[in-house]
Amino acid sequence: MKPAALNTRSTLILIAAALLPAAASYAADATSAGSSTEQKLEQQVELMQQQLDVMKTQLQQLKAQNEALAAQQQQTAQAQVAAAAAPSGGISENLSLWGYGEVYYTHPTHDGALTQFDLARAVFGIGYRFDDRTVFNSEYEVEHGVASADDAGEFEVEQFYVDHQLSSVASIKAGLFLIPAGLLNEHHEPTNFYGVQRNFVETLIIPSTWREGGVALHGSTQSGLTWDVGLTTGMNLGGWDINPEDPQYRTALDLINNGVGPLQATHQELSLANGQKLSQYVSLNYSGVPGLLAGASVFTGKAALPSVPAGLPDQRVTLWEGHVRWTPGAADLSAVYAHGQISNTATYNIINTGASNPVPASFLGYYLQGAYTVWQHNGYKLAPFARWEHYDMGNSYDGIPTGYTTVPGGLASDGKPWPLPHDRVWTLGANFYLTPHVVLKADYQSFDANTDLTRFDLGLGLNY
Amino acid sequence: MAEMQTQNHSLPASARALLPMLFLAAVLTGCGGGIGSTSGGGSGQPGTGDGLSAAAELGKKIFADTALSVSGTQSCGSCHVAAFAFTADRTAAGPDHGSTVPLGGPNMDLPGFRDTPSLMYLSFSPDFFFDSDGGPNGGFFRDGRAGTLADQAIDPFTTPFEMANADAAAVIAKLRTRPYLADFEALYGAGVLDDPDTALKRMGAALAAFEIESNDFHPFSSKYDFFQSGKATLSAQELRGLALFNDPSKGNCAGCHPSTTADGNTRPLFTDFSYDNLGVPRNAAIHANNPATAQSYTPINSDDGAHDYYDLGLCGPFRNNGGLNTSGLCGAFKVPTLRNIATTAPYFHNGRFATLKDAIGFYVRRDTKPEEFYPTAADGSVTKFDDLPAAYGGQFIVNINVPGSDALYVGNVNTLEIPYNRHIGETPALGTTEINDVIAFLCTLTDGYDPQNPTAQALPAQCQAAALSP
Numbered sequence: 041m042k043p044a045a046l047n048t049r050s051t052l053i054l055i056a057a058a059l060l061p062a063a064a065s066y067a068a069d070a071t072s073a074g075s076s077t078e079q080k081l082e083q084q085v086e087l088m089q090q091q092l093d094v095m096k097t098q099l100q101q102l103k104a105q106n107e108a109l110a111a112q113q114q115q116t117a118q119a120q121v122a123a124a125a126a127p128s129g130g131i132s133e134n135l136s137l138w139g140y141g142e143v144y145y146t147h148p149t150h151d152g153a154l155t156q157f158d159l160a161r162a163v164f165g166i167g168y169r170f171d172d173r174t175v176f177n178s179e180y181e182v183e184h185g186v187a188s189a190d191d192a193g194e195f196e197v198e199q200f201y202v203d204h205q206l207s208s209v210a211s212i213k214a215g216l217f218l219i220p221a222g223l224l225n226e227h228h229e230p231t232n233f234y235g236v237q238r239n240f241v242e243t244l245i246i247p248s249t250w251r252e253g254g255v256a257l258h259g260s261t262q263s264g265l266t267w268d269v270g271l272t273t274g275m276n277l278g279g280w281d282i283n284p285e286d287p288q289y290r291t292a293l294d295l296i297n298n299g300v301g302p303l304q305a306t307h308q309e310l311s312l313a314n315g316q317k318l319s320q321y322v323s324l325n326y327s328g329v330p331g332l333l334a335g336a337s338v339f340t341g342k343a344a345l346p347s348v349p350a351g352l353p354d355q356r357v358t359l360w361e362g363h364v365r366w367t368p369g370a371a372d373l374s375a376v377y378a379h380g381q382i383s384n385t386a387t388y389n390i391i392n393t394g395a396s397n398p399v400p401a402s403f404l405g406y407y408l409q410g411a412y413t414v415w416q417h418n419g420y421k422l423a424p425f426a427r428w429e430h431y432d433m434g435n436s437y438d439g440i441p442t443g444y445t446t447v448p449g450g451l452a453s454d455g456k457p458w459p460l461p462h463d464r465v466w467t468l469g470a471n472f473y474l475t476p477h478v479v480l481k482a483d484y485q486s487f488d489a490n491t492d493l494t495r496f497d498l499g500l501g502l503n504y
Numbered sequence: 505m506a507e508m509q510t511q512n513h514s515l516p517a518s519a520r521a522l523l524p525m526l527f528l529a530a531v532l533t534g535c536g537g538g539i540g541s542t543s544g545g546g547s548g549q550p551g552t553g554d555g556l557s558a559a560a561e562l563g564k565k566i567f568a569d570t571a572l573s574v575s576g577t578q579s580c581g582s583c584h585v586a587a588f589a590f591t592a593d594r595t596a597a598g599p600d601h602g603s604t605v606p607l608g609g610p611n612m613d614l615p616g617f618r619d620t621p622s623l624m625y626l627s628f629s630p631d632f633f634f635d636s637d638g639g640p641n642g643g644f645f646r647d648g649r650a651g652t653l654a655d656q657a658i659d660p661f662t663t664p665f666e667m668a669n670a671d672a673a674a675v676i677a678k679l680r681t682r683p684y685l686a687d688f689e690a691l692y693g694a695g696v697l698d699d700p701d702t703a704l705k706r707m708g709a710a711l712a713a714f715e716i717e718s719n720d721f722h723p724f725s726s727k728y729d730f731f732q733s734g735k736a737t738l739s740a741q742e743l744r745g746l747a748l749f750n751d752p753s754k755g756n757c758a759g760c761h762p763s764t765t766a767d768g769n770t771r772p773l774f775t776d777f778s779y780d781n782l783g784v785p786r787n788a789a790i791h792a793n794n795p796a797t798a799q800s801y802t803p804i805n806s807d808d809g810a811h812d813y814y815d816l817g818l819c820g821p822f823r824n825n826g827g828l829n830t831s832g833l834c835g836a837f838k839v840p841t842l843r844n845i846a847t848t849a850p851y852f853h854n855g856r857f858a859t860l861k862d863a864i865g866f867y868v869r870r871d872t873k874p875e876e877f878y879p880t881a882a883d884g885s886v887t888k889f890d891d892l893p894a895a896y897g898g899q900f901i902v903n904i905n906v907p908g909s910d911a912l913y914v915g916n917v918n919t920l921e922i923p924y925n926r927h928i929g930e931t932p933a934l935g936t937t938e939i940n941d942v943i944a945f946l947c948t949l950t951d952g953y954d955p956q957n958p959t960a961q962a963l964p965a966q967c968q969a970a971a972l973s974p
Contacts, residue, residue, distance in 0.1 A: 189636065190636070278768045282764060283750050283752070283758055283762075283763070283764060284752070285752045285756060285758070285759040285921075286752065346765060346768045347768060347769050348732075348765040348768060348769060348770065348771050348772075349732035349733055349765075349771070350733055351733050351734060387734065391731060391732050392750065392763070392764065393743055393746050393747045393750065394746055394747025394748060394749065394750035394751040394754075395750045395751075395758075395764075396750075396751070396752050396753075441743065444747055448751055448752055448753035448754075449751075449753065450751070450753025450754060450922075450933075451753055452752065452753060452922075453752075453756075453920060453921055453922050453925055455925075458753065
């Protein structure tokens with residue numbers, strides 16, 4: 041679809057049309073027989089100046105709208121690449137192949153020995169368009185370069201679903217698909233976010249890449265409202281490691297990778313998932329104002345529980361979030377707030393008193409992020425950014441007797457204190473796009489509480 | 505096997521409520537035979553014998569039969585007494601006359617080499633294997649030399665200092681005289697008796713079936729079990745003990761003795777079935793450790809000048825590793841369950857510590873105050889890990905008057921995990937009061953608790969002592 045934005049030619053025509061009446065008026069006044077005075081002329085010039093100022097303002101607004109729409113469309117196009125099976129490729133016009141990947145260099149500033157270089161993920165997607173209304177989409181990921189029984193890497197299916205258009209305003213999908221939560225989860229390709237790695241709120245609190253198996257209805261309206269409602273698999277608290285002997289992470293990279301977030305630890309990824317209890321979600325997004333995206337979602341459902349100990353009360357896991365992104369011209373501003381709850385955790389925590397990782401009753405996170413395209417030329421683009429975020433994987437706990445702690449008070453076996461499950465993090469960095477599909481990144485992340493996690497990162501990301 | 509376990513470990517709530525009472529009944533009637541009487545009753549509860557398969561019923565009879573030993577006085581149940589959580593009766597009035605190691609042989613006067621392990625919850629142990637990190641796991645006996653429960657069960661029949669039969673044929677010859685022979689033949693066929701080795705294995709299968717199926721061996725009726733199911737409350741001291749037990753920066757006991765389910769289905773077993781080398785001090789009370797009392801059949805395996813015999817656990821001398829280089833495993837023994845631990849004193853493979861207070865004190869002060877546990881010279885030099893050859897990190901000389909003399913250690917003994925990662929003069933991971941708290945918690949792992957009548961459970965004296973010293 042062609043962009044709705046104004047192009048340069050149409051802008052010039054508009055300017056000429058606006059100037060024409062003023063020029064004609066001036067010429068008529070000049071030829072009138074000796075009646076014009078210097079004062080009138082000055083008034084006319086002043087009037088023209090005012091008109092020009094108004095037009096200049098209007099032109100700037102048009103230009104801003106143009107850029108905002110262009111940015112929005114780029115984002116939409118990238119999302120479509122990821123989320124749908126755009127027919128292309130040489131085998132069949134209905135078959136599509138796409139992918140993305142990212143490489144990290146991460147250097148903890150307090151302990152250079154923990155510096156790592158990682159092919160974090162290499163992803164390919166396969167889609168197939170059965171007809172104009174029915175498409176299949178899938179996404180496969182190899183993490184950490186090598187996936188084998190003896191390596192840290194995994195081979196995962198991140199999406200595998202069929203989407204069928206029911207009408208012009210509603211579609212249905214079924215299979216394994218992404219949960220529409222936050223700004224990043226459905227648009228997790230490295231070209232779509234600032235910073236070498238995904239932000240902590242949308243990994244530790246919203247467990248991107250978060251996918252569940254189930255069925256969903258979704259659609260959009262002419263006014264720019266999109267909606268998505270689904271019935272899916274949910275969390276399994278049987279997977280919770282309540283008493284690890286050693287800290288689960290010592291670097292920011294491990295913090296993200298090791299599945300320590302409450303939903304990271306319990307989502308099932310449709311891998312022999314417990315299907316006894318299903319969850320529900322609803323998501324709304326509004327993009328009717330150019331350059332603005334605002335939305336919210338709620339995901340809730342009873343969790344599968346371990347059969348031992350027997351008789352645990354039902355536990356409901358709920359995550360709600362709100363997000364907004366505003367792209368006025370070269371600026372790119374965004375914010376996310378996410379809040380999670382797990383009910384009835386007291387019983388389980390009491391019988392595991394003293395454990396190093398009790399189950400939280402609530403967890404939350406939020407961030408503010410600002411980026412600005414300071415330079416772009418010949419396809420290159422440089423966008424520095426700053427992000428402030430707060431995450432708290434254990435905002436509150438139930439079932440912790442008075443006098444007992446939720447984090448071991450002593451030193452771990454490596455002689456260091458146990459990391460705290462909450463922090464405030466400043467991230468400063470820049471994305472440098474070689475093309476809209478290839479980005480080089482650098483950032484510095486400063487941790488307020490867990491200062492050992494502070495690090496410098498470099499990254500390469502791409503999508504196609 | 506897994507299905508059988510699941511079936512028998514998943515009693516309805518009403519049945520579980522009856523477990524403590526019936527378990528006590530089993531204990532009271534178990535002396536001598538090792539287990540309770542066997543008549544039916546239809547409740548499927550521990551001690552009744554009901555609900556056992558034919559193989560398990562046969563195993564139960566074999567387990568209690570002293571006629572299968574050369575002495576005519578020793579059965580499986582002689583060393584694995586229900587009243588002592590299926591470990592040995594070490595009282596002076598017991599068959600071992602208070603000895604740390606069991607006595608056996610034709611005349612019941614030949615000492616063994618190790619403290620008798622409990623059979624309780626043993627059926628949950630996996631067969632011996634090496635995990636993906638190369639760590640040994642599972643198996644039976646303290647050195648895991650029996651790959652399966654059935655293999656373990658038949659080994660004592662032909663051990664010279666236990667039931668002392670010359671070979672499988674001698675065992676089967678006795679089996680032919682037993683009143684349950686018909687049961688055996690009905691199960692396995694009469695022809696198998698002509699192949700003694702195979703017949704002995706069938707006896708092992710029957711014994712294993714008994715240990716797997718009978719809830720006598722795994723009643724899950726401790727106060728901790730009822731606490732987990734919300735039917736009992738721990739005292740403040742017991743709760744403090746649980747917290748110290750779990751806390752990885754304090755006791756870190758759960759590191760090897762998990763208080764949580766391992767697989768989401770089985771209740772906590774308080775062992776991860778791994779092996780560890782703790783550098784337990786040599787116990788001179790074991791006959792083989794004392795040249796003056798060592799048996800003629802002691803396997804001499806050292807010429808290091810310190811001792812001519814070491815019990816090296818995973819790398820021998822009782823376990824045969826078939827030529828594999830297992831030097832890194834020397835001195836490691838299987839991590840036992842802590843269920844009923846208050847009942848199974850003394851502690852460790854060599855029974856070196858008589859009480860839980862001593863055993864936990866060793867855990868937390870082994871490195872901060874080694875002179876408490878190891879030979880110490882007048883100049884302050886201590887020979888740590890004195891029951892391990894120097895080649896494997898034993899005979900480690902430190903000096904309590906020289907800070908840092910223990911800083912560099914290379915060897916098999918675990919010095920990295922909490923609470924063993926301390927050094928001379930440092931604060932132990934647990935203080936005296938905290939040790940009492942942990943003991944109070946460990947006592948809640950004693951089977952036979954009745955939530956309707958909590959005071960009815962007669963806990964060992966050391967539990968009462970800990971409770972009086974909060």
